[in-house]
Each structure stands twice: as structure tokens, then as C-alpha cells.
Amino acid sequence: MFHTILPDLMFLTNCYRNHRYEHNFEDAHFEHDRVDAVAMERLTSSPHVINIFGFCGHSVLTEYADGKRVGQLADKAKKIPLKRLEIARDIANGLADVHGIDGDGNTTFVHLDVNPANVVSVNGTLKLNDFNIGIIRQWNTTSNEPCGFPAQYPNPQWRSPEEARNEQHLTEKVDVFSLGHIFFRLICGHEPWNKLEPGGKPTKEEIDEKVQRGDLPFIPEDILKSEDPEVVVIREVMLQCYTVDPKQRPSARNVANSLDKVYSFLQEKYANDPPKEKSKEKKKKKNKAKPSKKIESSK
Numbered sequence: 001m002f003h004t005i006l007p008d009l010m011f012l013t014n015c016y017r018n019h020r021y022e023h024n025f026e027d028a029h030f031e032h033d034r035v036d037a038v039a040m041e042r043l044t045s046s047p048h049v050i051n052i053f054g055f056c057g058h059s060v061l062t063e064y065a066d067g068k069r070v071g072q073l074a075d076k077a078k079k080i081p082l083k084r085l086e087i088a089r090d091i092a093n094g095l096a097d098v099h100g101i102d103g104d105g106n107t108t109f110v111h112l113d114v115n116p117a118n119v120v121s122v123n124g125t126l127k128l129n130d131f132n133i134g135i136i137r138q139w140n141t142t143s144n145e146p147c148g149f150p151a152q153y154p155n156p157q158w159r160s161p162e163e164a165r166n167e168q169h170l171t172e173k174v175d176v177f178s179l180g181h182i183f184f185r186l187i188c189g190h191e192p193w194n195k196l197e198p199g200g201k202p203t204k205e206e207i208d209e210k211v212q213r214g215d216l217p218f219i220p221e222d223i224l225k226s227e228d229p230e231v232v233v234i235r236e237v238m239l240q241c242y243t244v245d246p247k248q249r250p251s252a253r254n255v256a257n258s259l260d261k262v263y264s265f266l267q268e269k270y271a272n273d274p275p276k277e278k279s280k281e282k283k284k285k286k287n288k289a290k291p292s293k294k295i296e297s298s299k
Contacts, residue, residue, distance in 0.1 A: 033058050036132035039109060042101050048094030050120060050127040065129070067121020074186045081275050084186045085230045085263050087126060088237070091119055092256035094128040095179055099172050099252050107146060107172040110135040114178035115158040116185055146171075156208040157181075157193050161244050164211040173246035176255065180241030184217060187226075187234050192217035214244035233262045 037055035040062065044051055054061035067073070070087070077083035095114065099107045111118075111134050118130040133153065137146040148169025156164050160177035163170065181192050193210075195201040197218045202210065223235060237258055243249040250258075 029058065032132040033060070035134050035136060036060065036130070038136075039098070039101070039131035039134055042109075043097060046094060046097035047125060048090055048127050049097055050122065050129045062129075063122045063127075065120035065122050065127075067124065069121075070116040070119045070126070070182065071185060071191075073121065073126075075189065077186075078189075081270060082230055082263060082266055085234060085259065085266070088183055088186055088234050089256065089259040089263050090126045091128070091182055092179060092252060092259055094119075094126070095175055096252040096256040098128060098131075099175070104251075104253050108137050108139075110137065110149070110170075110172045111175050112152070113158075114175045114182065116182055116191070119182070156204065156211045157191070159211060160246070161211055161214045162246055164208055171246055172252070173249045176241050176249050176252055177243075177246075179252065179255065180238045181217075183234050183238035183241065184219070187223055187231050187238070188220055196220070216242055229262075229266055233259065 033055075037052060037060055040050060040052035040060075041055075043049040050065070051063045052060060053063075068076075070091075073087060074084060077087060095111065096104075098109060098111055102108045109131075111128065111131060113130060113133050114128075118128060120127055120129045135149050137149065139145075140147045148171060150168045151163045151166045151170060153159070153163075158178050158181050160174040163174055184192050190196060193202060193207045194217075219235075223231060226232060226235070237255055240250050241255065
């Protein structure tokens with residue numbers, strides 16, 4: 001990490017990232033790093049994509065991600081009304097900008113690795129990062145539409161059913177399915193396909209079979225039955241992202257717009273009628289339950 005002095009004498013903290021000090025100089029590695037740099041450079045107008053300032057070989061100069069991981073932010077956000085919805089909206093907007101790199105409705109770039117590890121926080125703003133396995137889509141001049149592309153990475157935890165089935169004509173909708181898994185993490189409090197699954201954590205092979213069938217990770221009952229408006233909207237959009245047929249799955253922009261619309265509505269509503277602080281409500285319930293050990297155990 002180092003500091004650059006800008007012409008107007010403001011200070012900007014940057015991060016110099018060298019993937020490895022020693023690296024096999026293979027064309028494939030250079031291509032991944034080139035795609036990463038080109039995507040970030042093309043997306044500098046998006047407030048939810050990390051900024052790049054320089055690139056050479058396997059090295060890149062970007063903004064310094066100084067914030068906490070998405071999981072940590074989500075866990076802290078439970079106590080702050082609308083914070084998880086804001087996180088979901090911002091990540092969805094970032095993905096919509098990625099897919100709209102050449103204009104909405106003309107998806108020429110696919111991230112292909114959407115998961116919480118590739119969302120970073122820069123000065124309090126959430127941004128998508130790590131585009132090096134992304135797909136620059138080619139154009140089919142016969143059908144006059146973007147070409148599909150084959151499945152490439154086998155880890156099924158964050159992948160869509162069509163990727164798990166190793167289909168050869170994928171679209172940007174694979175990213176939307178993976179976005180659903182980020183929403184899962186926000187409201188369920190843990191990653192999909194973990195040890196809380198009925199019967200314990202499934203093996204990689206078991207996850208692969210489930211994903212191919214279109215099975216969803218186990219959603220806790222309290223989340224399914226929650227009437228908290230914030231949880232409800234994230235849950236419903238998450239289930240839309242989980243639509244098995246990619247043609248019926250919403251676009252990232254539609255997801256972002258839906259979340260933004262509800263966020264604005266609830267923000268205005270809470271300005272006039274603030275919700276009770278969640279932590280205080282929880283504390284009250286605990287205090288009521290304290291005199292009776294039987295009540296505590298039934299909880």
C-alpha cells in the first residue's frame with residue numbers, strides 16, 4: 001500500500017496488488033489479468049465497482065479496500081434498520097453496472113465469480129472486485145445477439161444450476177443466481193450449503209448434485225416466516241434470483257431497481273414512523289423470558 005499525491009493536494013490511499021512474486025508466464029495468466037484490468041477501467045464510472053489506476057503484467061494499482069467483509073457488515077447490520085437492504089441494493093447496482101458496461105440490455109461482460117469474497121468496502125462504499133475470470137462476450141452476427149459461453153469453474157457452492165450441469169451456452173444470468181446467494185448470506189447469517197443443512201454440511205459432490213437438480217440451500221424457518229419488511233423484500237428478491245430457468249430469472253438491473261424502490265419507500269416510511277430498535281426489542285423479549293427457565297428452553 002502507498003499514497004499518491006493528487007494535483008489538488010488531496011491524498012488518496014491506493015493498493016498495489018501483485019498476484020504472486022513468482023508466476024509462470026503463461027498466456028492464460030496474462031489474459032486473466034488483462035481482463036481484470038480492462039473491466040475495472042471500463043467501469044470506473046460505477047460507484048460500486050473498485051477503481052483502477054494502473055496495470056502492468058500481473059500487477060494492478062487499485063483503490064485500497066479498507067472496510068470489513070460483507071459477512072461482518074451483514075451481521076452488524078442486523079441491529080440497524082434498512083442497513084442490510086442498503087447492502088443488497090448497492091451490490092445489485094454494482095452487478096447491474098457490470099452487465100451494463102456497454103449499456104443496459106446489451107450484456108457484453110459477465111463477472112462469473114460473484115460471491116461475498118469479491119465484494120469489498122472502500123471508505124464505507126461496497127464495490128465489486130476481482131474480474132479476472134470474467135467473460136468478454138462475443139457477438140453472433142447471424143442471430144444478432146451475444147454468444148453464450150461454456151461452464152468453466154467447477155466449485156458448485158456459489159454456482160447456478162446451468163453451470164453445475166456444465167451447459168455450453170451460458171448467459172449473464174449465472175451472475176444473478178450467485179447474487180441470490182449473497183442475499184442468502186445477508187438474511188440467513190451464514191453462507192449457503194453449510195453445516196446448518198439438514199443432515200450436516202454436504203460434500204462438494206452432494207452440493208453439485210443438489211444444484212444440478214435446482215435444489216436450494218436450506219432457508220431457516222424464522223427467515224421464511226419473518227414479517228420484517230427488510231427481510232421480506234430481500235427474501236423475495238433472493239428467491240427470484242434462484243429461478244432455475246435462466247430465461248425467467250430477472251436481470252441484475254431489475255433486481256437493483258426493485259430493491260432501490262422498496263428501500264426508498266421504507267426510508268420515507270421510517271422517517272415519519274421510526275421502527276423500534278431491533279436490539280432493544282430483543283433485549284425486552286429476553287427479560288420477559290428470564291423468570292421462567294421453561295420458557296427459555298421452549299424458545
